Each structure stands twice: as structure tokens, then as C-alpha cells.
Amino acid sequence: MRLSQLDQETIHATVAELFGADAVVHVFGSRVNDSARGGDIDLLVQSPEPVPDRRRKALQLVARLQLRLGDQPIDVLVLDPETARTPFHEEALRSGVRL
Numbered sequence: 001m002r003l004s005q006l007d008q009e010t011i012h013a014t015v016a017e018l019f020g021a022d023a024v025v026h027v028f029g030s031r032v033n034d035s036a037r038g039g040d041i042d043l044l045v046q047s048p049e050p051v052p053d054r055r056r057k058a059l060q061l062v063a064r065l066q067l068r069l070g071d072q073p074i075d076v077l078v079l080d081p082e083t084a085r086t087p088f089h090e091e092a093l094r095s096g097v098r099l
Contacts, residue, residue, distance in 0.1 A: 001097055002031050003041070010068050012099045015045055018061050019078075023047045026096030029075075040073035041065075044092040047080040054078040 003011070008027075015025045024046045030039030043061075051057055058076040065074050079089055 001027060002034060002036070002039075003027060007069055008099050011041075011043065011065060014061060014064050014068065015043075015099075018057055018064070019045055019047050019051065020049070022049070025099050026092060027099060028092040028096030032095065032097050040075055041069075042075045042077075042092070044077045044079060044089065044096055046093075047078065049080065050082045051078055051080045054080065054083070 001008075011025060011027075015023050026044040026046070027042065028044060029042035030036040031041055045058075045061070055078075058078050061076050062074045066072065077089065077092060079085070079093075083089075
């Protein structure tokens with residue numbers, strides 16, 4: 001995975017801060033491919049509880065991570081019990097790495 005241990009810990013802590021300690025975060029996409037270069041940070045946040053205003057929470061996570069990790073492209077998907085799973089969610093879960 002092309003994220004430092006410190007970056008991984010920062011992502012995990014920030015997700016817990018915004019979504020709660022029970023939330024799980026997966027990194028997927030190009031950052032899990034050690035031979036790839038560049039690319040944004042793709043995250044899937046899974047919450048066992050419904051997340052009110054998922055879109056706003058995802059944007060808050062992006063903003064906080066950009067402040068903490070540096071200004072870089074970050075994409076966030078939020079999956080909670082009220083989200084209809086799509087093939088994109090399934091692929092992110094299948095190919096992603098849990099932090």
C-alpha cells in the first residue's frame with residue numbers, strides 16, 4: 001500500500017473522530033497497488049449505524065484529511081445500513097485494504 005504508517009493512522013483516527021469508533025475504513029483503488037504511481041486516496045467508510053447527512057460527513061472527512069495529510073485528492077464513499085449497495089461498493093470492499 002502506498003500510504004505511510006502515519007498516514008494510515010491519521011486516516012483511521014479521523015474516520016473514528018467523525019463516524020465513531022465502530023466505523024471501518026478501507027483504502028481501495030490505485031493506492032493499494034504498490035507498482036502504481038500517483039493517484040488519489042480512495043476511501044470507503046463503513047458504519048454499522050445510519051449516518052445522518054452522509055454527503056456532508058464525507059466532505060468533512062476530506063477537508064480534515066487534506067489539512068492533516070496535505071492538500072491531495074481524496075475520494076470518500078460512505079456505506080451504512082441505509083445505503084443501497086452498488087457494484088462499486090462491492091468492488092471497493094473486495095479489492096480494498098482495511099485500515
